[in-house]
Amino acid sequence: DAGVIQSPRHEVTEMGQEVTLRCKPISGHDYLFWYRQTMMRGLELLIYFNNNVPIDDSGMPEDRFSAKMPNASFSTLKIQPSEPRDSAVYFCASTFSALNTEAFFGQGTRLTVV
Amino acid sequence: GDSVTQMEGPVTLSEEAFLTINCTYTATGYPSLFWYVQYPGEGLQLLLKATKADDKGSNKGFEATYRKETTSFHLEKGSVQVSDSAVYFCALTGANSKLTFGKGITLSVRP
Numbered sequence: 001d002a003g004v005i006q007s008p009r010h011e012v013t014e015m016g017q018e019v020t021l022r023c024k025p026i027s028g029h030d031y032l033f034w035y036r037q038t039m040m041r042g043l044e045l046l047i048y049f050n051n052n053v054p055i056d057d058s059g060m061p062e063d064r065f066s067a068k069m070p071n072a073s074f075s076t077l078k079i080q081p082s083e084p085r086d087s088a089v090y091f092c093a094s095t096f097s098a099l100n101t102e103a104f105f106g107q108g109t110r111l112t113v114v
Numbered sequence: 115g116d117s118v119t120q121m122e123g124p125v126t127l128s129e130e131a132f133l134t135i136n137c138t139y140t141a142t143g144y145p146s147l148f149w150y151v152q153y154p155g156e157g158l159q160l161l162l163k164a165t166k167a168d169d170k171g172s173n174k175g176f177e178a179t180y181r182k183e184t185t186s187f188h189l190e191k192g193s194v195q196v197s198d199s200a201v202y203f204c205a206l207t208g209a210n211s212k213l214t215f216g217k218g219i220t221l222s223v224r225p
Contacts, residue, residue: 004157031211031213033213035215041217042203042215042216042217042218043158043203043215043217043218045212045213045214045215048212048213050211055210055211055212056210056212091157091158093157093158093213095213097211102148102160102163103158103160103213105157105158105159106157107155107156107157108157
């Protein structure tokens, strides 16, 4: 397996534009996590899914953020409208039965909103 | 809710020095505990884990022991190398399978 695949690797957009980040988890994994990493706040959990169903979205900062998982092999994180303070690295991770197994991370999407 | 607290950084050490990075946690039930490492420009990768009290996780010379009485999982290495320079994250998964991380700490090892 190629691991967790995120796209794009880098995204530069203007304030107010819609941004969509994509993630393909490892085949067979039933948990998928979205994180945001900044210098100030470290690694924040935004939302996670189990078997394509959102379990906890309490970390989603505002209504401007939304996430979907239409099937077991694909998830999106959308920001609409984007703001400069959304600039961060966004990571997706997947795992099988998360309690005591390793989570595998993608390489992240570096988002810059100007 | 679950939380992980790591010592403040960054940490700078000379090669072959002893390393300790403190980590404490708050969780209901019996969480599993992890240390992840992030090298520049990459995603996080698992360094070691422990799934029950008194378990010791180890990998690449790093060790951490699950201490339920002190709710701690401190990371140690007897002799660090320049190649250990990275960001280290302590994490836990609780009963709801939520994977929660500490803020991370940057380690720099100088020759």
